[in-house]
Amino acid sequence: MNRLIRGVFVKGIYPLLYLAARGIGVKRDRLQRMLINTSNRLVRFEHKKPARRILLLLPHCLQRNECNIRVTSNVFNCARCGKCEIKNLIDLAEEFKLDLFVATGGTLARRIVVETRPEAIIAVACERDLSSGISDTYPLSILGILNERPFGPCFNTRVDISRVREALLFFTGNGTDNGGKPGP
Numbered sequence: 403m404n405r406l407i408r409g410v411f412v413k414g415i416y417p418l419l420y421l422a423a424r425g426i427g428v429k430r431d432r433l434q435r436m437l438i439n440t441s442n443r444l445v446r447f448e449h450k451k452p453a454r455r456i457l458l459l460l461p462h463c464l465q466r467n468e469c470n471i472r473v474t475s476n477v478f479n480c481a482r483c484g485k486c487e488i489k490n491l492i493d494l495a496e497e498f499k500l501d502l503f504v505a506t507g508g509t510l511a512r513r514i515v516v517e518t519r520p521e522a523i524i525a526v527a528c529e530r531d532l533s534s535g536i537s538d539t540y541p542l543s544i545l546g547i548l549n550e551r552p553f554g555p556c557f558n559t560r561v562d563i564s565r566v567r568e569a570l571l572f573f574t575g576n577g578t579d580n581g582g583k584p585g586p
């Protein structure tokens with residue numbers, strides 16, 4: 403039932419709201435954030451059983467720009483120098499035994515989801531990619547975490563590792579709640 407409510411919102415109400423709100427000049431990012439936050443809340447409400455197969459999907463822009471290691475083919479190629487958060491995310495993936503992938507775009511992300519067949523997804527990305535990912539992967543449970551962009555979009559972006567950890571604790575059944583933090 404709860405999953406159905408999420409579907410009605412993500413696939414029905416949100417697209418209509420989006421069109422109406424864009425028509426009166428509401429910014430796209432704001433609407434996409436509303437979808438991400440609402441979907442995250444609904445997922446938290448409906449997801450009761452611990453997930454065994456969790457996929458953590460990262461955007462390529464998290465990788466330090468000057469790093470030449472190819473992490474898109476295999477994120478474990480990373481030399482773990484610690485100059486970007488890919489290292490911390492690999493540590494988390496090993497601790498929680500997750501599938502971890504870096505996707506260069508929506509098409510690759512969709513292919514990774516089909517191939518890994520996760521029970522739950524934690525996705526880090528910008529508003530645009532997260533909102534389309536949430537819609538595309540329904541009815542899968544997905545928690546979206548917005549990346550931070552101190553240098554502008556798509557360049558040396560960052561993510562709050564504590565939020566990723568908290569989402570993992572939630573999906574593995576070891577979390578309480580997110581301590582009142584906004585999303586994921």
Ligand code: SF4
Nearest residue numbers: 469480481483484486
């Ligand atoms: S942690 Fe270091 S080696 Fe790994 S992707 Fe980031 S910059 Fe490259």
